[in-house]
Amino acid sequence: MTSPPPKLDAAELVEGFRGYMRDHNLPLTHQREAIASALFHSEEHLSVEDIEAILRDENVHVGKATVYRTLDLLVRAGLVDEHDFGEGFKRFEPRSARSHHEHLICLACGKVVEFTSERIERMKALIADEHGFRHHHHRLDIYGVCSECQGRAAVTLERSPDRPGGGSR
Amino acid sequence: MTSPPPKLDAAELVEGFRGYMRDHNLPLTHQREAIASALFHSEEHLSVEDIEAILRDENVHVGKATVYRTLDLLVRAGLVDEHDFGEGFKRFEPRSARSHHEHLICLACGKVVEFTSERIERMKALIADEHGFRHHHHRLDIYGVCSECQGRAAVTLERSPDRPGGGSR
DNA sequence: GGGTGGCTTGAAACTCGTTCTCAACCCCAG
DNA sequence: CTGGGGTTGAGAACGAGTTTCAAGCCACCC
The missing domain is CATH 3.30.1490.190 (Ferric-uptake regulator, C-terminal dimerisarion domain)
Known part of the structure; x- marks a missing residue:
C-alpha cells in the first residue's frame, strides 16, 4: 500500500471547501478538515473504509458517523462525486477541474x-x-x-x- | 397500481426456465415457478419487495430467502437481468428477446x-x-x-x- | 403406490453498509 | 470569556441481502 502522489488541485479544493463552509455559516472542525483533506489528496476512488484507514494512519480519530456526514456535506457542496460500482458500498472521488468523466x-x-x-x-x-x-x-x-x-x-x-x-x- | 399487460414472450421465458432446470438436474418447485412466472409476466423492473407483494396477492407464500435464491438462479441462467439504479436495493427484469438496452x-x-x-x-x-x-x-x-x-x-x-x-x- | 436420497425451503439469526440518537463537546460570534 | 447552536462519537437501529439448519418436497427407483 504505497501513498499515491497528491491530486493536482487538492489545495484548490480545500480552499473551496473552506469557502463553502464560511458561506453557509457552518463550523469548520478538525474532523471535517481531516476528512476533506484525505479525500482531496487521493488519486483513488475511496471507500469510507479507505478514508477511515487514512485517518487512522494519521492518528486522527474520527467516528464513522462523522465520516458519512462530512461526505454528504462534500457531495452537496459539489466538491466530491459519489459512485456505486456495485460492490455493495459507495466510493468517493474529489471533483477535479476536469470535465465529467x-x-x-x-x-x-x-x-x-x-x-x-x-x-x-x-x-x-x-x-x-x-x-x-x-x-x-x-x-x-x-x-x-x-x-x-x-x-x-x-x-x-x-x-x-x-x-x-x-x-x- | 393497475396490473400491466403480460410481457410478450413470457411463455417462452417460462419454457426456457423449465428447460434450464431440467438440463441442470434441478428440481422445479412450486415456489420457483411462482417467482419466475411473476417476474416473466411483468413489464416493470421489479424489486424483491415487488415480487413478494405479487406472490402475496396470489396467496402464494414464499420466504424471502427463496426469492433471493431463485432470482440468483434466474440471473445465472441468463433469463433475468439484475439492475441497480442506486436506490439501495436491486431490481430485476426478464431478459427479453430484444437486444441489450x-x-x-x-x-x-x-x-x-x-x-x-x-x-x-x-x-x-x-x-x-x-x-x-x-x-x-x-x-x-x-x-x-x-x-x-x-x-x-x-x-x-x-x-x-x-x-x-x-x-x- | 410407497420408499429414499438429496436438494430445497422457511424462519430466524446474522452480516454489513449506512443512518439515527442523544448526551457531551467544540466552534465562533458577541 | 461565555453562551448557544451546530457537531461529534459510541452505540443502537435499520434495511437489504445472506446464512443456518431442521423439516419438507421433488424426482427417480422399485
Missing part, C-alpha cells in the same frame, strides 16, 4: 480508469431529449478486464452483472 | 424507460479497446425528469447523484 472498471483487479468522451456527452443529451426527459445526470460504467489482468492465467468471469471482483461480502 | 430513470416518479442505441454499442467497444480492456458488460443510466413530471409544480432536485426520488430509506 466515465469509468472503466476491471473485473479482475478492481482498477478504475477514467475517460471522457465528447461524443457520449452529446449523445446522452440527445437521447434524453428524444424521450422528453430533462437531463439531470448520467452514469456510464464499462466493466471488463484490463490489459495486465488479461495476461494472468485463467481469468474466468461468471455471468454476474454489476459485480466487480473486489467485493468482500 | 439502456435506461432513462425519472428522478421525480421513478419511471424507467428503456432505449437502445447502435452508436453507443459501437462506441463502448471502441472505448474499451482504446484503454486495453476486454469488454465484458456495461451500464448506461441517464437520470432526469420525464415529460409528465416536468409539468408538475416545483420539482426541485437537490444535487444528489445515484438517488431517484422513490427511495424509502
Whole structure:
C-alpha cells in the first residue's frame, strides 16, 4: 500500500471547501478538515473504509458517523462525486477541474480508469431529449478486464452483472 | 397500481426456465415457478419487495430467502437481468428477446424507460479497446425528469447523484 | 403406490453498509 | 470569556441481502 502522489488541485479544493463552509455559516472542525483533506489528496476512488484507514494512519480519530456526514456535506457542496460500482458500498472521488468523466472498471483487479468522451456527452443529451426527459445526470460504467489482468492465467468471469471482483461480502 | 399487460414472450421465458432446470438436474418447485412466472409476466423492473407483494396477492407464500435464491438462479441462467439504479436495493427484469438496452430513470416518479442505441454499442467497444480492456458488460443510466413530471409544480432536485426520488430509506 | 436420497425451503439469526440518537463537546460570534 | 447552536462519537437501529439448519418436497427407483 504505497501513498499515491497528491491530486493536482487538492489545495484548490480545500480552499473551496473552506469557502463553502464560511458561506453557509457552518463550523469548520478538525474532523471535517481531516476528512476533506484525505479525500482531496487521493488519486483513488475511496471507500469510507479507505478514508477511515487514512485517518487512522494519521492518528486522527474520527467516528464513522462523522465520516458519512462530512461526505454528504462534500457531495452537496459539489466538491466530491459519489459512485456505486456495485460492490455493495459507495466510493468517493474529489471533483477535479476536469470535465465529467466515465469509468472503466476491471473485473479482475478492481482498477478504475477514467475517460471522457465528447461524443457520449452529446449523445446522452440527445437521447434524453428524444424521450422528453430533462437531463439531470448520467452514469456510464464499462466493466471488463484490463490489459495486465488479461495476461494472468485463467481469468474466468461468471455471468454476474454489476459485480466487480473486489467485493468482500 | 393497475396490473400491466403480460410481457410478450413470457411463455417462452417460462419454457426456457423449465428447460434450464431440467438440463441442470434441478428440481422445479412450486415456489420457483411462482417467482419466475411473476417476474416473466411483468413489464416493470421489479424489486424483491415487488415480487413478494405479487406472490402475496396470489396467496402464494414464499420466504424471502427463496426469492433471493431463485432470482440468483434466474440471473445465472441468463433469463433475468439484475439492475441497480442506486436506490439501495436491486431490481430485476426478464431478459427479453430484444437486444441489450439502456435506461432513462425519472428522478421525480421513478419511471424507467428503456432505449437502445447502435452508436453507443459501437462506441463502448471502441472505448474499451482504446484503454486495453476486454469488454465484458456495461451500464448506461441517464437520470432526469420525464415529460409528465416536468409539468408538475416545483420539482426541485437537490444535487444528489445515484438517488431517484422513490427511495424509502 | 410407497420408499429414499438429496436438494430445497422457511424462519430466524446474522452480516454489513449506512443512518439515527442523544448526551457531551467544540466552534465562533458577541 | 461565555453562551448557544451546530457537531461529534459510541452505540443502537435499520434495511437489504445472506446464512443456518431442521423439516419438507421433488424426482427417480422399485
